[in-house]
Amino acid sequence: MLLSNIWCMRLFCRSFAYLTIKDRLPQILTKAIDSLHRHKNEFFEKYGEEGMEAEKKAISLLSKLRNELQTDKPVTPLVEKYIDTDIWNQYLEYQQSLISESDGKARWFYSPWLFVECYMYRRIHDAIIQSPPIDYFDVFKESKGQNFFESQESAVILCTHLQQLKSRVGHLSREQLRSEFFRLLQISLWGNKCDLSLSGGETSAQKSNLINSLDDLKPFILVNDMERLWSLLCKEEEKASAVRVAIVLDNSGFELVTDLILADFLLSSKLATEVHFYGKIIPWFVSDTTIHDFNWLIKQVKRSDHKWMSRCGGDWKNYVKMGRWVYVDHMFWTLPHEFSAMSQVAPDLYAELQKAHLILFKGDLNYRKLTGDRKWEFTVPFHQALNGFHPAPLCSIRTLKAEIQVGLQPGQGEQLAAADPSWLTMGKYGIFQSDGLL
Numbered sequence: 001m002l003l004s005n006i007w008c009m010r011l012f013c014r015s016f017a018y019l020t021i022k023d024r025l026p027q028i029l030t031k032a033i034d035s036l037h038r039h040k041n042e043f044f045e046k047y048g049e050e051g052m053e054a055e056k057k058a059i060s061l062l063s064k065l066r067n068e069l070q071t072d073k074p075v076t077p078l079v080e081k082y083i084d085t086d087i088w089n090q091y092l093e094y095q096q097s098l099i100s101e102s103d104g105k106a107r108w109f110y111s112p113w114l115f116v117e118c119y120m121y122r123r124i125h126d127a128i129i130q131s132p133p134i135d136y137f138d139v140f141k142e143s144k145g146q147n148f149f150e151s152q153e154s155a156v157i158l159c160t161h162l163q164q165l166k167s168r169v170g171h172l173s174r175e176q177l178r179s180e181f182f183r184l185l186q187i188s189l190w191g192n193k194c195d196l197s198l199s200g201g202e203t204s205a206q207k208s209n210l211i212n213s214l215d216d217l218k219p220f221i222l223v224n225d226m227e228r229l230w231s232l233l234c235k236e237e238e239k240a241s242a243v244r245v246a247i248v249l250d251n252s253g254f255e256l257v258t259d260l261i262l263a264d265f266l267l268s269s270k271l272a273t274e275v276h277f278y279g280k281i282i283p284w285f286v287s288d289t290t291i292h293d294f295n296w297l298i299k300q301v302k303r304s305d306h307k308w309m310s311r312c313g314g315d316w317k318n319y320v321k322m323g324r325w326v327y328v329d330h331m332f333w334t335l336p337h338e339f340s341a342m343s344q345v346a347p348d349l350y351a352e353l354q355k356a357h358l359i360l361f362k363g364d365l366n367y368r369k370l371t372g373d374r375k376w377e378f379t380v381p382f383h384q385a386l387n388g389f390h391p392a393p394l395c396s397i398r399t400l401k402a403e404i405q406v407g408l409q410p411g412q413g414e415q416l417a418a419a420d421p422s423w424l425t426m427g428k429y430g431i432f433q434s435d436g437l438l
Helices: 016-038 040-047 049-070 085-097 113-129 141-150 152-171 174-191 210-220 226-239 254-268 291-302 307-322 339-345 347-353 364-370 412-419
Strands: 002-005 221-224 244-248 274-279 325-329 358-362 374-376 394-399 430-435
Touching: 016 040, 016 049, 016 113, 016 141, 040 049, 049 113, 085 113, 141 152, 141 254, 141 291, 152 174, 152 210, 152 254, 152 307, 174 210, 174 226, 174 254, 174 394, 174 430, 210 221, 226 358, 226 430, 244 254, 254 274, 254 291, 254 307, 274 291, 291 307, 291 325, 307 325, 339 347, 339 364, 358 364, 364 394
Parallel strands: 221 430, 244 274, 244 358, 274 325, 358 394
Antiparallel strands: 002 374, 394 430
16 A cells, blocks of 8 residues: 655654755765865866866855755755756656645655755756866765775675686586575675765775675565576576676665676676666765766776785776676666656666666665655555566665665564664665566
């Protein structure tokens, strides 16, 4: 049963959504402003007074945005012309049409959570592109880089494991291959804990050996469709000469390392012949992956002093060069629409996803958009919550960081809530939840 659209924050003043808008988003905006401040000398060295004025303008626009948010001002149309500006403003008009308040204006605390959270990040980009010549600047770049470097010891362990695994992959039995596949899937899942939007931009590094933690973490996997993923890929491998796996990325930094390690294994084990990565076209939700982040991370891994990590970077660069790894960005990923609208709003992207034999959706934001960010009953089937979105067999790989979860057993959600009231929002629990897999 569908209870309601999630969330009109004024009606849920104790909800995670409300606290996100009230506390976490202003904190993220403050850090974005601080990032511009810290780079003012760089802007001056590159562009002189023009760079200084651009920095001041961007800061002014972000400060204005923070004030609008904190004082619950009306949500205003985007100003600067960009490829998605008209679509965004049309969506804003749609939201306005749903408002029953006297002035008929969408406001920060009177609007659906997914909409206003996406809107804030799009307004950040609006502020930057209104401020040439620094209109290229990523206010989250430092945070993303810090996450990677602070997690480097853990990344080295994973790269070493991968290279050792690849050296013997041709001699593994089918059962051993299955076990390694499950291991790397779980590493990719728990890599999703490293989310800078959840931490408000504070450091969210992985500093422990994730491989050694997998057995302890297994009880926290609430929905586990790994066996279905394995069966699907085995069948596709047998019947098709080319098998494409699509990974809709979430966070850069350590999580991206775990995703690339999984993707490398898919090729090395011949479970897939090509992997297409889908990322954001602009900086998004602090740590989401852009093409710059994707290329930068591969370059950093290749430059590593550690031989196995460097070997990984060299392999990954070659996969891109050979076209076995393809990075694709599209404006749809940074629109406020749920994924069930993709076939109408972005039919080209939907058609591209239909070419995949399997789509892996990483992270919490993708899950919210898959399910329409609605407050579903916990037992509602995942297929129902997708609301007709099914370009290909798909699976959500996510640690829970928002008040939404479907496809649980009767009573499971209530038992979790009784034992741990914050079970939905702290990234402690994870899922492999599939649709269209036998």
